[in-house]
Amino acid sequence: MPKNQNTVALLVHACDRYEFLYRGFDHFFSKNWNFKIPCSYYFATEVKDAKVNGFQNIKSGKGEWADRLVTLLNGMEEEYVLYFQEDMWLSKPVNAAFFNQLFDFAIENNCQQIKLHSSAVYKTIATENVIEGFNIATIDNKASDFLMSHQVTLWKKDFLLKQLYKKEHPWRNERKGTKRLKKLNPVIHHIDYFSENGSKEINQNKKPVQRSEYFAVSFNSTLNHNAIRFIDELNSGNEDEKNFAIELQNHYDNSLTHDGKAKPKKTDLFKQFKTWFSKKKD
16 A cells, blocks of 8 residues: 555635536546545535535535634544645646655655645745656745745645634735744745646756646636636537536626626725715715
């Protein structure tokens, strides 16, 4: 049995209001992932049921983002968590050999956090360690931003739990969590495995064997421009896929939120004050 067997959980942390995205995540994950990679697979909702190919549906109950994630992690036996969200849709195949070696490296070196997405906000330092041509760099914590991020990352579960404070919404967790991590100054590793939204490699790699890619398709509860590439791909598929493409296109064209509602119009501060003052006079 591989040393990493039953040690890693791939967790998709979803919210019920984004149920519209589940089908797209399922389709493109199933197309590009290799389920021979030794993980437990969990798709986490709040209270809604979700059927996603290859995943066990677990539930956190309602609550703030950090509190829901704590509930999920405390209910899992695995030592490491490979973290995804439901709006991260894979667009290129993954390499099973990379993940087997990644999990072994994390376990053998007691890694606390290995970021697997490329971004210009990270400044890295090369090491002698390489997996499938990818350098396992370390993050320069002082020079980098967003040390706490919710992009695809392999976390040691106990370390991730310590970064989750009660009632933190995701933006506050990234902001304040980064400040906490800068003060703590742990060793954080980085690998250019996933191109996030088309990002380029930032490390000193040696002809990587196979780099994967994903795009985040959601912004402020609506589809963003990244969804177009997936809509185009679905339009070349079977009738069921074409029908889903039509639904996605409708949401995108009409700026519908993921629960099918019109996006609220923003009111500038002057108009907000004018409305408040008028009501106060009445």
